[in-house]
Amino acid sequence: MNASTSKRITLIGAGLAGALLATLLARRGWVVDVYEKRGDPRLKGYQGGRSINLALAERGRHALRLAGADEAVMAQAVMMRGRMVHFLDGRCDLQRYGRDDSEVIWSVHRGELNLILLQIAQEAGANLHFHRGLAEVDFDARIARFADDRDGSLHEAAFDSLVGADGAGSALRAAMSRHADLGERTEFLGHSYKELEIPPTPDGGFSIEPNALHIWPRGRYMCIALPNDERTFTVTLFLPNEGEPSFASVRDGAQARALFERDFADALPLIPNLEQDFERNPAGLLATLYLDRWYLDERAVLLGDAAHAMVPFHGQGMNCAFEDCVALAQHLERGDDRAAAFAAFQAQRLPNARAIQAMALENYLEMRDRVDDDDYLLQRALERELAERHPDRFMPRYAMVTFHRMPYATAFERGQAQRRLLVDLTRGHDRLDSLDWNAVDAEVRARLSPLPADD
Ligand code: FAD
Structure with a gap:
């Protein structure tokens, strides 16, 4: 043979x-x-x-x-139902990934x-x-x-x-x-990451909302945290390799603490071993x-x-x-x-x-810099509305990639067409209720073909 x-x-x-x-x-x-x-x-x-x-x-x-x-x-x-966005002023907002608990991701x-x-x-x-x-x-x-x-x-x-x-x-x-x-x-991103840990509460529970992927978006950099079933969270800090702040300027535990005090204040009390984690764990290249x-x-x-x-x-x-x-x-x-x-x-x-x-x-740009922008939030709101009105034609790109198995290339191409549509439809608007929905529906039907089925 x-x-x-x-x-x-x-x-x-x-x-x-x-x-x-x-x-x-x-x-x-x-x-x-x-x-x-x-x-x-x-x-x-x-x-x-x-x-x-x-x-x-x-x-x-x-x-x-x-x-x-x-x-x-x-x-x-x-289960992670969505992104829990932690704003600089301490406010939090859960942005659901899908329509309901059938559209979630898992840590x-x-x-x-x-x-x-x-x-x-x-x-x-x-x-x-x-x-x-x-x-x-x-x-x-x-x-x-x-x-x-x-x-x-x-x-x-x-x-x-x-x-x-x-x-x-x-x-x-x-x-x-x-x-x-x-x-x-190989194309290096110019950003690296380091892992830190949020331990359980003294009584053994999760110390923040367990069913979410937490994000602290800060423009050029961010932190995320994913839950573990032993009630901890793995926190990942993403920073540029150069500039301020970066892994070049934040080099030891004390500098990491100063960065967290300034930019991730609500996360700081949750990470008791910040200094040790930061100094012990290597920075990974991306x-x-x-x-x-x-x-x-x-x-x-x-x-x-x-x-x-x-x-x-x-x-x-x-x-x-x-x-x-x-x-x-x-x-x-x-x-x-x-x-x-x-x-x-x-x-x-x-x-x-x-x-x-x-x-x-x-998605890096979206996670660290867009999830708290007004135009992004309006486009997301329209995206949800169009997905409701036209489930056979409009599906958020995140859903195509995450909850379905259509080829990634199809999700990418349809995502680009949908993004152009969202930009065009929201231009000059700051609220959804000022849109002409008949015109919106006609535009969706003209510009998006029916979605393919998963095989
Ligand atoms: P690996 O998991 O790297 O496995 C390679 C195996 O080969 C290892 O066991 C290694 O020991 C072995 N090996 C290496 N060299 C040799 C050798 N010479 N001979 C024999 N064996 C060898 N993906 C997701 O889907 N979701 C996520 O949320 C996610 N988060 C991530 C976060 C970070 C920070 C990173 C860095 C990656 C993340 N990924 C995520 C990506 C994911 O980790 C990888 O895509 C995945 O591990 C790839 O699997 P693999 O089997 O190809 O490689």
Whole structure:
């Protein structure tokens, strides 16, 4: 049996995407070997990973359902109904994400999620190999070499095809680049992030509204906080790398306290270990990774962050990586020539990855600078009204991305058309009740085609 028709496959990385893909394939009878650089987190408790919790949305949940993991994951998820905006003067405003509690997102603990996915991958029959960091690949002989981080020993494994689920710093991508030009470029945002923690109240409760994603928008920078089921919140401070304030000007715990006293005063009493958290936790860089090519004939393919890392402001990196897994498993199952399956996977997913990468960048500006502007609030109000009046044609972009599974590229294009419409319809108005609704309805019908259904 040759590589194209065998059902053997080797995955690099047992993070979120690697563990999910292993499950999807093993459940369909594939012989799956997964090599992971770190030790088995089920033995020693989860170690590391920068973002402690993640927003899970419908795309991700759909993939989890297909893998039989949704129930276990949802058992520890916390519902987030909307953005709780914390204004500088201490006022708060909950901006709902969707129409009701059927349109929400979920905060999940990254470590717990990884543990669940590893467990179901193993139960599905995948062979998990820990302490095996991909070090080099001989693509001609189809031999991969792995290093054991405990003693530096090298181990070899033959492969038919490699799948790179080894994250933004992918070693497989680096090995593929030595063979072919992948058209790789990384654009740094010029902003970084640092994590802090809000502990539970003394009686063990949440110290702020649990069912919301909290945002403190401050123009060029912001803080957010997501709830954890153990009643803590993970706070993420996003600051530019240069300027005032920035990670260059706020360097130690005392300077962080001064920044919070001035700009995040209502958050300050909630973070008792601000100084220690700030000094102990490293600042993470934020960047977008673009590749023109994700595969090397039938021998290797990349997905998830290894193929298209993005900035985290739409909360879609993992959701997109999970969608990649479903798509790749489907292409592999069609039984085509494996190189053709990888080509079809790239053709389907690359334009969509580009679209969500662009929307994630745009969302940063919206979150830190727009959520408290008057024109933005008027457009949001009209958006809600149009979604009510024309549910078959108008859907807020956030809803298309978050609560539905239409291709990201479709959501991006429709979102641009809708934004132009909102700007045009609200021009010269500061209240919705001065609009001519007959003209508004006609304009919607003329400019927006009916929405596609989720497949
Ligand atoms: P990873 O999760 O990074 O997994 C890669 C795995 O490969 C790891 O287990 C690693 O140890 C292993 N590995 C690495 N190198 C090797 C090697 N050489 N050999 C073997 N194994 C290796 N996404 C969302 O959907 N919602 C959010 O709210 C969200 N928030 C985020 C907040 C922040 C601050 C950041 C930085 C990201 C956020 N993301 C979010 C994005 C999300 O974390 C990633 O998109 C997701 O983790 C990608 O999954 P992955 O499996 O491709 O990579």
